[in-house]
Amino acid sequence: MIEVIAPGPYATVQDLGRPGYAHLGVPHSGAADAASLRLANRLVGNPEGDAGIELTLGGARLRFTAGAWVAVTGARCPVELVTTGSPDGPAPRIRAVGQCAPFWAAAGAELRVGTPATGLRTYVAVRGGVETPAVMGSRSTDSLSGLGPAPLRAGATLPVGPTAALPPIIVDAAPPPAAPPGTLRVLPGPRDDWFVPGALATLCAQPYRVSQDSNRVGVRLEGALLERARGGELPSEGMVAGALQVPPDGRPIVFLADHPTTGGYPVIAVLASADLAAAAQLRPGDRVRFRVGR
Known part of the structure; x- marks a missing residue:
């Protein structure tokens, strides 16, 4: 389970959308930068079409209630992982984690995504995928039609899918994206x-x-x-x-x-x-x- 502590300016659940319903007036929707979502999923061993989180201008804080493999792609932001402390144990530890590479978030860890210097949308994928209810075959939030889950708010929780049948993670890192063309x-x-x-x-x-x-x-x-x-x-x-x-x-x-x-x-x-x-x-x-x- 993922707990949304802070969603940033605008955050939604996105997969690759709802193709095939345009004749019914239903937009395709899905990740605005589909290539970045596909990459994030590949990095954690998910099928490319699994749902992840699309952040607009970063600013999010997410807590993982169980240990999980995570990857962050898209607009480049400062990304930190905060491990929990306890009254009788070590103090919380903050460490920077890179984008375009899988990393392990222990149970209770908090992911903090800063504001990108350039670009707009950043993607967070978790191994197993975000498993909100599907609507017309997609878990995507559609801002035009209102289909799919509501934009994320503080206190929201997102279920994570099973991982037992997934292939092992075999990609250590991917090249960072080139600067967007002018x-x-x-x-x-x-x-x-x-x-x-x-x-x-x-x-x-x-x-x-x-x-x-x-x-x-x-x-x-x-x-x-x-x-x-x-x-x-x-x-x-x-x-x-x-x-x-x-x-x-x-x-x-x-x-x-x-x-x-x-x-x-x-x-x-x-x-x-x-x-x-x-x-x-x-x-x-x-x-x-x-x-x-x-």
Whole structure:
């Protein structure tokens, strides 16, 4: 069992989401930076799709009521493990633990995750996975539809799954992630014809600033406005993660994991799938550029 002492600014349970329900209006959801969750699970010997904890801007304190193997990935933070003391025994011991490597948390130990200097989302995986009840095949919290467990609060407890059938841990460490690229790749369309000639060039000509209004639904951007060539709105059509949708105000939004399944604003471009994880790590105030290419 994991006890949440403090969740930080925003923390949720996430796995790889709910694929296959878009026709019912149910978002895919899942970890915003799926690559980091997959890595954390591999490090502790879990299947990649097991549920873990997604932290936004760190700041969490988690206590393990039983000993467990743990891994922390994603946005790099100071991470400490506090072992419990007792009136008749040694005083509590605080030691730094690294990211991208499995470590043992003894029963009663407290994991403290600080604030990342760069990046936004950090992932905590425990061997056995977080076993909150599944909804439509996923344990993910969906901030748009409300499906899945509520965002974590102080005092919440999270069950951990069994470990007896898991393979042994064979990975000592993984290379730390490279610095997120300052430029994200996009493919034009499918509705670039709704914009004036040169609008895609405008998108790629100068950096955009990430707005404070960004969340797991999408990254809202401030910068050069993208002008439309026609008025009115599209009939609602399917949306995908990475779509750059442009509302009437001309400010693009990059859709993330909790994006709606349909939308009526035109999509000028779509992120290359390999750059979705980098987009998910953008934090308010960051600057990002776009370029056409795979």
